[in-house]
Amino acid sequence: GVGTASLALPPASLEAPGSVQQLPVPGRDSPVARAHRGLTLPTVSHYRLFPKALGRLVAALGVRELHLALTQGFWRTRYWGQPPLQAPAGAELWVWFQPTVTDVDKAWKELSNILSGIFCASLNFIDSTNTVIPTASFKPLGLANGTDHHLLRYAVLPREVVCTENLTPWKKLLPCGSKAGLAVLLKAERLFHSSYHSQAVHIRPICRDASCLAVSWELRQTLTVVFDFFSSGQGKKDWSLFKMFSRTLTDTCPLASQSKVYVDISPKNKEKELLEVSPAPTSVHEAIVQGDKKTYAVYDLLSPSLFNTSRSLNVQLKWKRPQDSCYIHYQPAQDRRRPHLLEMLIQLPANSVTKITIQFERALLKWTEYPPDPNHGFYVGSSVLSALVPSVTAMKDMDVEQSPLFASLFPSSDGSSYFVRLYTEPLLVNLPTPDFSMPYNVICLTCTVVAVCYGSFYNLLTRTFHVEEPSRGGLAKRLANVIRKLRGVPPL
Amino acid sequence: MAVVFGPGSVPGDLPRPLPFRDVQEMEISVNLRTSVTSRYEMRFRSTTAQEEAALAAATAREADAALHPLQNTALGSLTMYVLPETSSLLPQGTNVYVGKHRSALVRAGGSLAALQARLREVTQVMSFTASSIAAALSDRVPDGQLSPDARRYLKSSLGYEITFSLLNPDPKSHTVDWDIEGAVNRYVKPVLDKLSLVANFSVDSQILYYAVLGVTPRYDKESSSFLLSAHSLPHVINPVEARLGSSAASLYPVLNFLLYVPEHSHSPLYIQDKDGAPVSTNAFHSPRWGGIMVYNVEAPASPQASLPLHVDVDMARVMEVFLAQLRLLFGLSQEEVPPEFLLESPGNEGLADWELDHLLWAHTVENIATVSTTLTSLAQLLDKIGNIVIKDDVASEVYRAVASVQSAVTELSLGHLHGAFQASKEAVTSSERAFFDPSLLHLLYFPDDQKFAIYIPLFLPMAVPILLSLAKIVRETRLRKKEPTKMD
Numbered sequence: 001g002v003g004t005a006s007l008a009l010p011p012a013s014l015e016a017p018g019s020v021q022q023l024p025v026p027g028r029d030s031p032v033a034r035a036h037r038g039l040t041l042p043t044v045s046h047y048r049l050f051p052k053a054l055g056r057l058v059a060a061l062g063v064r065e066l067h068l069a070l071t072q073g074f075w076r077t078r079y080w081g082q083p084p085l086q087a088p089a090g091a092e093l094w095v096w097f098q099p100t101v102t103d104v105d106k107a108w109k110e111l112s113n114i115l116s117g118i119f120c121a122s123l124n125f126i127d128s129t130n131t132v133i134p135t136a137s138f139k140p141l142g143l144a145n146g147t148d149h150h151l152l153r154y155a156v157l158p159r160e161v162v163c164t165e166n167l168t169p170w171k172k173l174l175p176c177g178s179k180a181g182l183a184v185l186l187k188a189e190r191l192f193h194s195s196y197h198s199q200a201v202h203i204r205p206i207c208r209d210a211s212c213l214a215v216s217w218e219l220r221q222t223l224t225v226v227f228d229f230f231s232s233g234q235g236k237k238d239w240s241l242f243k244m245f246s247r248t249l250t251d252t253c254p255l256a257s258q259s260k261v262y263v264d265i266s267p268k269n270k271e272k273e274l275l276e277v278s279p280a281p282t283s284v285h286e287a288i289v290q291g292d293k294k295t296y297a298v299y300d301l302l303s304p305s306l307f308n309t310s311r312s313l314n315v316q317l318k319w320k321r322p323q324d325s326c327y328i329h330y331q332p333a334q335d336r337r338r339p340h341l342l343e344m345l346i347q348l349p350a351n352s353v354t355k356i357t358i359q360f361e362r363a364l365l366k367w368t369e370y371p372p373d374p375n376h377g378f379y380v381g382s383s384v385l386s387a388l389v390p391s392v393t394a395m396k397d398m399d400v401e402q403s404p405l406f407a408s409l410f411p412s413s414d415g416s417s418y419f420v421r422l423y424t425e426p427l428l429v430n431l432p433t434p435d436f437s438m439p440y441n442v443i444c445l446t447c448t449v450v451a452v453c454y455g456s457f458y459n460l461l462t463r464t465f466h467v468e469e470p471s472r473g474g475l476a477k478r479l480a481n482v483i484r485k486l487r488g489v490p491p492l
Numbered sequence: 493m494a495v496v497f498g499p500g501s502v503p504g505d506l507p508r509p510l511p512f513r514d515v516q517e518m519e520i521s522v523n524l525r526t527s528v529t530s531r532y533e534m535r536f537r538s539t540t541a542q543e544e545a546a547l548a549a550a551t552a553r554e555a556d557a558a559l560h561p562l563q564n565t566a567l568g569s570l571t572m573y574v575l576p577e578t579s580s581l582l583p584q585g586t587n588v589y590v591g592k593h594r595s596a597l598v599r600a601g602g603s604l605a606a607l608q609a610r611l612r613e614v615t616q617v618m619s620f621t622a623s624s625i626a627a628a629l630s631d632r633v634p635d636g637q638l639s640p641d642a643r644r645y646l647k648s649s650l651g652y653e654i655t656f657s658l659l660n661p662d663p664k665s666h667t668v669d670w671d672i673e674g675a676v677n678r679y680v681k682p683v684l685d686k687l688s689l690v691a692n693f694s695v696d697s698q699i700l701y702y703a704v705l706g707v708t709p710r711y712d713k714e715s716s717s718f719l720l721s722a723h724s725l726p727h728v729i730n731p732v733e734a735r736l737g738s739s740a741a742s743l744y745p746v747l748n749f750l751l752y753v754p755e756h757s758h759s760p761l762y763i764q765d766k767d768g769a770p771v772s773t774n775a776f777h778s779p780r781w782g783g784i785m786v787y788n789v790e791a792p793a794s795p796q797a798s799l800p801l802h803v804d805v806d807m808a809r810v811m812e813v814f815l816a817q818l819r820l821l822f823g824l825s826q827e828e829v830p831p832e833f834l835l836e837s838p839g840n841e842g843l844a845d846w847e848l849d850h851l852l853w854a855h856t857v858e859n860i861a862t863v864s865t866t867l868t869s870l871a872q873l874l875d876k877i878g879n880i881v882i883k884d885d886v887a888s889e890v891y892r893a894v895a896s897v898q899s900a901v902t903e904l905s906l907g908h909l910h911g912a913f914q915a916s917k918e919a920v921t922s923s924e925r926a927f928f929d930p931s932l933l934h935l936l937y938f939p940d941d942q943k944f945a946i947y948i949p950l951f952l953p954m955a956v957p958i959l960l961s962l963a964k965i966v967r968e969t970r971l972r973k974k975e976p977t978k979m980d
Contacts, residue, residue, distance in 0.1 A: 045696050046673050052655075052698040053737045060741035114740040172735070176663075179702040254663040254800065255701060 049255060050219060051173045053118055058203060058217070061111050062101040064151075065140050066203040068093045070121060072162040073196035073226075080196075082290050085222055087198045090158035091121055096140050097151045108153045120165045123157070131155040142204025143215060162197060164188035170199050173221060174253075181253030182261070182301075185245040186223065196226040240316035248312040252301045259301040263315060266294040276318045282306065335363060367434060374436075380427035390417045493570040494563075495536045495611060498547050500576040501600040502538070503607055511537035520622040522629045528857065530625070532615060533907065539573070547573065552581050553836060556591035563595055568849050568909030570618055571595040572611060577602065586834040588614055592844040617829060618846040620853040627823075628854040629861050644779040645823035648855040648862070650917065651692035651744040654680075655782075656814070657736060658751050658805075659703040665756035666789060668803045672697040675807035683815060683842030687822075689913075690851055692744075698737070705752065706731035709761055715770075718754070718761045720786075725763070725776055728784065747821060748782035749814045753789060753803065760788040775813045783817035785810060815842055822851060852913050856904060859916035863897045866923040873932070877939070886929045893922035 047055050058066065069087035077083065093112065101107050108131065116123035135149045167188050171178045178186060191197060202220040227244050242248050252259045262285070265275045281297035282305070288294070299306060299315060306313060327345035331338075340360065348354050362378065410419040481491040497510065514534045521527040539547065546558035563571045575581055577600050582589055587610060589597040596614050601607045626633055630643050646652070656676070660668050676695055684693045705728045709718035720728070732750065739746050754761040762770040763786060777783035787810065789803050819825045824847045829835065838844040867890065874880060882890075896919035903912035 047696075047698040049699075051737070052696060053740055056696065056739065056741045117738070117740055175701055177702050180663075251664075254667075 049175045050217065054173065054201075054203065054219065055217075057111070057114055057118075061107045061114075062098040063095055063107075063111065063203070064098050064144070064205065065096040065142055066093075066111075067095070067141075067200070068115060068119070068123075068202075069198060069200035070119070070160065070162045070166050071196075071198035072192075073194075073198075075196055075226075080226060082292070083224070084289075085198075085200065085224060087200060087224075088156055088158065090156060091123060091160035092154075092156045093123060093126065094138050094152065094154040096144070096147075097153075099146070099148065099151065101151070104151060104153065112155070119169050121160060121162075123160075125157060126155040130157065140204070141202070142206055142218070162199070164192065167191065167199065170201070170221065170223075173201070173219075175255050176253035180251055181256055181259060182249065183253075184249065185241065185247050187245065187247060190245050191223075191225055193227075194225050195228040196224070198222075198224040200224075238316065238318050240314055242314050248314040249301065250312050251307070256302070261299040261301065261315065262296040263299070263317065264294055265297050266292070278316050278318070279306075279309075279313070362429070362431060367436070370433065370436075374433040375430075377428045377430045380429060382423040382426050385422045385424070387420055387422070388417045389420055493532060493534050493572065493615065495534055495572050495574060496543060497536070497538045497574045498576065498579075499539065499544060501574045501579075503600060503602070503604045505604045506536075507604075511535065518622075520625050522626055523632050523634055526629065526632050526861075528625050528629070530620070530622075531905070531907075534611075543573070547575070547581065549581070552583075552589040552597055552834070553591075555581055555597065556589070556593070556595060556836065559595055560591075560593050563593065565594060565845075566908075566910070567852060567913075568619070568907055569594060570615065570846070572614055573597050574600050574607065576600055583834070585832065587832040588834065590614070590618060590833060590835045590844075590846070592836045592838045592841075594618075594845050594849070613830060613833075617833065619849060624823075624850070624854055625857055628858040631865070632861065645854075646745065646747075646780055646821055648858045648920075649691060649745055650921065651694070651742070653739050653742060653744050653746045654684075654693060654695045654749065654818075655736070655739075655746060656695070656697040656749050656751070658697075658699045658753070659732065660699065660701050660753050661704045662753075662755035662757075663701045663800070665799045665801060666753055666803050667800045668699075668753050668805060670699075670751070670805040670810075671807055675811050679808075679811040679815065682840050683818070686841050686843055686848065687851075689848065689910075690855065694742075694744075700735050703732060703735045704755075709754075709758055715762075718758050719770070720761065720763045721768075722764055722766045726778075729778060729781065732784075745780075746782075747818070749817065750782070750784045751805070751810055752784060752786050754786060756799070756801075759791070761786050762788075773813045773816075775817065777817040777820055779821065782821070783814060785813050819843065823854070824851060849909060852909055856900065856909070856913045856916045859913075859920045860897055860900055860904070863893055863916070863919045863923045866927050867893060867897075870923075870927050870932075880932060883929070883931055886926050886931065889922045889926035889929075893919050893926060896922060 045052075045055060045059060054066075057063070069092045071087040071089050071092070074089055075083045075086050093115070095108065095111060097104050097107060105128075109127070112123045112126040115121075132154050133149060133152055134154055138152060138154055139147060167186070171183060171186060174181075174183050176183065178184060200222045202218075202222070204218055204220075205215050206218045208214040208216045249261075263277055263281070265277060265284075277297045282300040282303050283298045285296045285298050286293065287296065299313065301307075301313070327343075329341070329343040331341040333340045342358065344356070346354070410421075477492055484491050502510070512535075514536065516532045516534070518530050518532075519527055520530060540562075542562055543559060546562065547555055549555040549558055559571075559573065563569075571594060573595065575597055579599065582597060582599055587599040587601070591597070596618065598607075598610055598614060601610055627643075627645065628648075656672055658668060658670055658672075660666060676697070680695060684695070687693065705720075707720065707724045707727050709720050711717075712719045733748075736748055736750075763774055763776060765771050773785070774788070775783060775785035787805060789801065792801060816825075819842070824843055836844070838847070870890070874882070896915045900912045900915035900919055903909075903915060
């Protein structure tokens, strides 16, 4: 559009495969915690991979399960498919406490305060006004014997904004931090340049092995990010780790027992694979995830063959055959300087209807920028569609000089198609306008007040006082005197 | 204190025959308004038969062990056994043997004056000195008169958290294993059990990977090792502290003990002291924070050994250093012991009973001073803001704090150290609870000038015409009253 407007594009109507990466879970270790009830004996806990801050928190407050998610944006299922692990926008915290906790509300308040310190999020705003005790949902995800729902607390803060200061403590919980392994890719300036960003921490008790004789704590950290290339101006459709994260994988975390990258290459619409991944994956894995059969190309970072040829691993995805090849060029507007420009090159399938919708907003103008007739509305210019339409009738080679003038404006290289440029209807938008009489009202009121004040002061300052004869009386006195004269009584 | 004269050690010039009592008082002035009076009550007597038998042991240590069940073991008490000058129980050159309980063996010095001087030295070492009391009250001492040791020891607190961290900046080259649980049970727990009278302790440990020191060490060609100079040590702590993690779950101060295994490319790493010589223990500590020790990994036998190298930490050596640093942090190790003293090592327990007393004296005095400062601040706050509402439970906490501190002061003056310390702890808890109660927030109360500022613009313009008309009415009635008299 033309004019001063700000445009908010929805994510493009194309899918973004491989936009979600699941990080492996290095944090599986069991802190040995023996809590003595007496006051004099010390309490001991020893941690190796599990972060001490969360471990002490879980032990001190009697937490059995803890799930915290911080999310920015909303998952668009229509465009992106099923979410692997969805979370509501803002902050969500739900916790199951141990049955030994006597005052669950007090422990819940302490827990939210301590977590807000650990994750630099305003979770301390969680109080009884936004906490509920669900009775039917949010059953424990780990081991549980007996579920008294009074031990569960759930709170959500939709207003919470997620930013880099929440990502940093999340990364600090990982044993290798962001120095080695997959977490090397997680740099804040790329991760937050995205349409959807969600980080979560899940702690739950699990069986240590198949026989389930001992119980361990499991810490699971997940990060879900949707990159939308069209809004970041790149427009092409080849993906690679470098393009997404501006980094490549160089080595693995030496503490990890498992370190894998899964790329979803499932075919869509029953076609053969349309994605080509390079370098060659270590293996291909098929699994049924959320009811769908999916094919994953697996890169096992711990296998020595992967880093043989090069020191860095950059997974690249290419489309095997050209898709509805789409070129998008978008230049966002700058207030009072330039308008939006959106150019798209699309291939329309036959016998179909293609609808393109764009949402945009107009910013409020300054009061001197309004035209003299603001209530008429604002115009949005027409969109342009240029196409090379195949011609129905074949044409022989024609002589340019012989063709009529009106048909020879657009050159045509061969006779089988002709060029056409179409325009859409212009748009007239009625926008809220300010009350232009307000400045006049303000001026009137101010001038009145000043005039009254000044008038009174001037009057007081310049008043002169004379001695006055006692007056003959007002009208009432004269009337009374007339009546008295009539009665024959002396006047007042 | 009891001074027990063994056979043959009684000096000739005793003022009165044994047994008798003597009281000495000394005033330690801290600042213009604070002073501490210390009172030593000494009971002089001669040995009983059992004590004589115990003193006939072969070495001083056995004598001390034998004498232990015969003593008064109340906290804060001392027993000094005077031996004849020629006694062979004490080795040559030592005049005083300080045991690990609350007793000392003193060699008689000929005259009473010399003996008294020696006894005074013993009391200074084993209980408290003017400087240790002044250090405990260091908040009140004017700045110019502080000794360098003044703000060095940990402040008195109800509990402490101790965290042992292993820093491995290079997990690709070194796989470090430490049996911290066993080491804590074997070496640290006995010390903390002994200190449990002073405060609650909780011990933690963690392993941090990719944690680097903030300074790059210098390479020294002569010793072909890397060196950390003494003046770069303060810069080491800050970057590491960000990784250590705050203790979110409790309010007690944290003592951090870090064991750093240098990277393969920076091995071996030594710490230099101010003179440039490498420190023997390769460790340093920072007052009121904790200590750091550098653990060098021996180079592998063959230079082509495959990385990562497996390292098993020698916990005995490490815990020795950490426990010594713990004693330094608490102020238990004294440097100024006169040379003729022989101190018995406290063994596995880590500290002697008299060292515990030393700590308790300082902490009790510090607690009492803290309570009085807190309550005074609270009273000043109430004076300044007249309309703070004090709830009943806050008031009861204040009364309890005052009662506890008064009883602490009484017990302290009677010499009952245990009772005084418990009372002072209760006083501190109550006073903190009263002072930090959320209902005392300053912002909840409007100062008077704000109230005026809000109401005057509304009432003053309304009041002016009313006042004027009142004045006019008054004038008229006065005039009318005068009129009848005038007409008369």
